[in-house]
Amino acid sequence: xxxxxxxxxxxxxxxxxxxxxxxxxxxxxxxxxxxxxxxxxxxxxxxxxxxxxxxxxxxxxxxxxxxxxxxxxxxxxxxxxxxxxxxxxxxxxxxxxxxxxxxxxxxxxxxxxxxxxxxxxxxxxxxxxxxxxxxxxxxxxxxxxxxxxxxxxxxxxxxxxxxxxxxxxxxxxxxxxxxxxxxxxxxxxxxxxxxxxxxxxxxxxxxxxxxxxxxxxxxxxxxxxxxxxxxxxxxxxxxxxxxxxxxxxxxxxxxxxxxxxxxxxxxxxxxxxxxxxxxxxxxxxxxxxxxxxxxxxxxxxxxxxxxxxxxxxxxxxxxxxxxxxxxxxxxxxxxxxxxxxxxxxxxxxxxxxxxxxxxxxxxxxxxxxxxxxxxxxxxxxxxxxxxxxxxxxxxxxxxxxxxxxxxxxxx
Numbered sequence: 001x002x003x004x005x006x007x008x009x010x011x012x013x014x015x016x017x018x019x020x021x022x023x024x025x026x027x028x029x030x031x032x033x034x035x036x037x038x039x040x041x042x043x044x045x046x047x048x049x050x051x052x053x054x055x056x057x058x059x060x061x062x063x064x065x066x067x068x069x070x071x072x073x074x075x076x077x078x079x080x081x082x083x084x085x086x087x088x089x090x091x092x093x094x095x096x097x098x099x100x101x102x103x104x105x106x107x108x109x110x111x112x113x114x115x116x117x118x119x120x121x122x123x124x125x126x127x128x129x130x131x132x133x134x135x136x137x138x139x140x141x142x143x144x145x146x147x148x149x150x151x152x153x154x155x156x157x158x159x160x161x162x163x164x165x166x167x168x169x170x171x172x173x174x175x176x177x178x179x180x181x182x183x184x185x186x187x188x189x190x191x192x193x194x195x196x197x198x199x200x201x202x203x204x205x206x207x208x209x210x211x212x213x214x215x216x217x218x219x220x221x222x223x224x225x226x227x228x229x230x231x232x233x234x235x236x237x238x239x240x241x242x243x244x245x246x247x248x249x250x251x252x253x254x255x256x257x258x259x260x261x262x263x264x265x266x267x268x269x270x271x272x273x274x275x276x277x278x279x280x281x282x283x284x285x286x287x288x289x290x291x292x293x294x295x296x297x298x299x300x301x302x303x304x305x306x307x308x309x310x311x312x313x314x315x316x317x318x319x320x321x322x323x324x325x326x327x328x329x330x331x332x333x334x335x336x337x338x339x340x341x342x343x344x345x346x347x348x349x350x351x352x353x354x355x356x357x358x359x360x361x362x363x364x365x366x367x368x369x370x371x372x373x374x375x376x377x378x379x380x381x382x383x384x385x386x387x388x389x390x391x392x393x394x395x396x397x398x399x400x401x402x403x404x405x406x407x408x409x410x411x
Contacts, residue, residue: 060125067106068135101383105160112402142360162379202375204354207325234313
């Protein structure tokens with residue numbers, strides 16, 4: 001088994017479920033050092049450490065490569081064919097948590113950097129590798145790196161998140177709907193693909209805005225409600241006004257991502273059936289698009305609260321998370337490089353799509369909205385599932401893709 005696979009197996013065996021990413025940062029730092037590449041570690045906490053490494057002459061564009069070190073929970077061990085941290089290889093597939101999402105993408109970026117360094121290819125500019133912590137639950141590392149200045153000079157960013165699916169899934173209507181093609185178009189796409197996996201160029205993804213609305217009033221016995229103030233009433237009034245505001249958002253639409261998607265996801269209030277509730281709250285998750293900023297939506301929601309509070313309500317706004325949406329135009333050099341090189345190396349057509357799920361790119365775009373971004377990497381939609389796996393052929397191919405994309409962008 002070759003070194004690029006063995007190193008990937010090594011880091012998949014490291015348990016970094018929502019934490020402890022330092023072990024991966026240390027491993028990558030040592031590997032890079034062996035190949036003459038210096039790196040810097042940035043601690044979020046003592047055991048949660050991101051890594052940054054750079055090569056190039058510094059006299060040109062700055063191309064970032066982003067991959068995260070953390071993984072999601074292992075899942076039900078009884079449903080895994082192998083131990084989730086075994087990195088077992090069978091029939092050209094590597095099984096394990098993080099195999100698809102996204103230790104394979106991270107290591108493909110690491111090996112592309114090593115190969116470019118050792119080949120002596122002149123890079124007129126900078127390739128900046130960023131291995132981050134906490135992407136799965138808050139993008140902690142990406143946000144920390146962005147605030148530390150590592151995004152301010154980025155011209156383009158390759159996010160190595162999984163962008164593939166088993167080719168047979170093209171027959172499914174939901175996949176065809178996502179691609180906006182019919183069954184015949186899906187079959188044509190499959191016939192043109194000479195591999196087992198169909199990949200996509202993700203040039204857009206939605207952002208998200210998550211918040212809680214809290215209503216505080218005065219408790220009382222239900223037999224004497226007049227001496228209390230019910231917290232549910234003002235919350236219901238807020239809900240109705242928010243729904244009216246959400247109805248106005250239908251006029252905004254992104255050509256790739258579609259409309260804004262707002263959802264009230266939780267609502268609760270009161271403590272017991274015979275007490276006037278002193279508190280109530282609701283939670284909202286909004287999938288956002290570039291056409292209307294998260295800040296504008298937040299301001300509108302806070303204005304609803306201000307108006308109701310002026311009438312006697314006691315409502316407050318709690319921001320849970322705020323992630324920027326992303327959309328890079330098809331004619332940008334980054335997307336063109338991914339398309340031309342990806343089609344040649346992967347031996348397939350590459351539909352350009354947008355997705356609802358976000359990436360670390362949101363945190364980098366929050367400080368530098370001019371970054372061109374592409375999400376394109378080994379791995380597939382088994383991410384977060386039991387029996388998550390990586391097609392090793394795709395892993396090798398993506399190392400070549402990254403090498404050629406970076407060479408083209410920094411030539």
